[in-house]
Amino acid sequence: MSVRRFTALGTASQVPNTRRNQHASFLKWDKEGFLFDPGEGTQRQMIFCGISATEITKIFITHFHGDHCLGLSSILQRLSLDKVQHPVQIYYPASGQNFFENIKGVSSYYDVAFIEPHPIKHEGIIFSDDNFTVKTLRLDHTIETFGYKIEERDSVNLIQEELDALGIAGPSVGILKATGKITHDGKTIHLEEVSRIRKGQSFAFVLDTRMCEAAITLAQGVDLLVTESTFLEEDEDKALAHGHLTAPQAAEIARQANAGMLLLTHFSQRYGLKADFAAEARAIHPYVIQMNDKDTYELLRSE
Numbered sequence: 001m002s003v004r005r006f007t008a009l010g011t012a013s014q015v016p017n018t019r020r021n022q023h024a025s026f027l028k029w030d031k032e033g034f035l036f037d038p039g040e041g042t043q044r045q046m047i048f049c050g051i052s053a054t055e056i057t058k059i060f061i062t063h064f065h066g067d068h069c070l071g072l073s074s075i076l077q078r079l080s081l082d083k084v085q086h087p088v089q090i091y092y093p094a095s096g097q098n099f100f101e102n103i104k105g106v107s108s109y110y111d112v113a114f115i116e117p118h119p120i121k122h123e124g125i126i127f128s129d130d131n132f133t134v135k136t137l138r139l140d141h142t143i144e145t146f147g148y149k150i151e152e153r154d155s156v157n158l159i160q161e162e163l164d165a166l167g168i169a170g171p172s173v174g175i176l177k178a179t180g181k182i183t184h185d186g187k188t189i190h191l192e193e194v195s196r197i198r199k200g201q202s203f204a205f206v207l208d209t210r211m212c213e214a215a216i217t218l219a220q221g222v223d224l225l226v227t228e229s230t231f232l233e234e235d236e237d238k239a240l241a242h243g244h245l246t247a248p249q250a251a252e253i254a255r256q257a258n259a260g261m262l263l264l265t266h267f268s269q270r271y272g273l274k275a276d277f278a279a280e281a282r283a284i285h286p287y288v289i290q291m292n293d294k295d296t297y298e299l300l301r302s303e
Contacts (some may be wrong), residue, residue: 004201004300005028005296005298006263006296008265009038009042009049009294010041012269013067013228013268015067016041018273019292020269020273021042021045022040023067023266024071025037028055029132033051035056035059035060036060036205037060037068037207038071040066040067043071043074043075048293049294053082054084057086058088060090060091060205061093062139062145062146062147062208063144063145064100064143070103073103073104076103077107079115080112081109084114087114088114089118090116090118091120091126091146092119092120095143096144130153131153132151134150135149136149137214138214139208140210141244145209147215148218150202150204152200154200155200156191156197166185166189167184172184176189176191177191201223203222203224203225204218204219204224206219206225206253208244208266209243209244210239210243210244211253215253216253219254219257221257221259222259222260223259223299224263224297225253225257225259225260227245227264227265228265229246230246230266231244231247231268232246232277233280246280248283248284251282252284252285254287260287261287262285262288263288263297264277264281264289276290277290
């Protein structure tokens with residue numbers, strides 16, 4: 001069964017408050033579990049959300065400011081404690097290698113997890129298999145920062161009614177799918193005659209950054225876009241100075257990129273708990289959700 005579920009583990013920027021933990025995000029993508037920017041307290045937030053360390057298959061770090069990586073040390077130790085058997089790849093800016101080493105070795109523990117570090121030196125595709133690719137581009141923050149885009153490959157769905165009408169069944173179906181055509185009852189049947197293309201889904205993660213072309217490129221045409229929304233419009237000058245987005249700027253990225261649903265996260269504590277970031281964003285892009293800790297969003301698939 002296909003599952004595409006985003007969980008906001010923490011939605012605060014820089015420091016937590018009584019309702020928002022430091023940032024962390026988790027994306028369940030079928031058999032994969034992608035953990036993004038685990039800030040302080042991520043392990044506890046995962047428990048609250050019913051997410052096990054065994055579900056993590058890849059970890060993505062955008063940059064090495066503390067609210068995006070201080071929870072990584074406990075996650076790495078939890079992977080060993082739970083004796084996670086599969087390899088876990090970790091992607092992060094190569095310029096922060098010393099920070100990664102410090103986090104990984106911050107305390108003594110029985111290190112038995114299969115951790116595969118992938119320091120990123122160049123933009124482009126950093127992972128690819130038969131199911132999806134992961135692309136990264138540099139964003140515009142105060143230190144080197146990468147955004148990420150996950151793109152599922154298109155797939156071919158056979159139309160059972162068409163196969164039944166032609167009497168194609170059993171091993172012939174496999175041959176048709178593998179070779180693109182088959183001769184049946186003296187007639188050549190091509191795959192496109194009895195199938196439809198299911199377009200793959202896509203997801204982009206854009207934290208932390210000012211407005212920039214790379215953010216728009218990553219978000220281009222995605223079904224689900226997660227961006228920071230640190231400031232309200234009234235503090236656009238502060239966003240620019242500190243390398244962040246306002247809620248309207250996040251929406252402008254979604255609008256220019258023709259993205260689908262926009263999820264806002266990473267909110268400054270300066271506004272308190274009632275600030276309506278989504279209202280500012282919806283004036284520009286209609287599909288917006290302001291995430292709270294433990295909120296989820298299901299990315300539905302058409303069959």
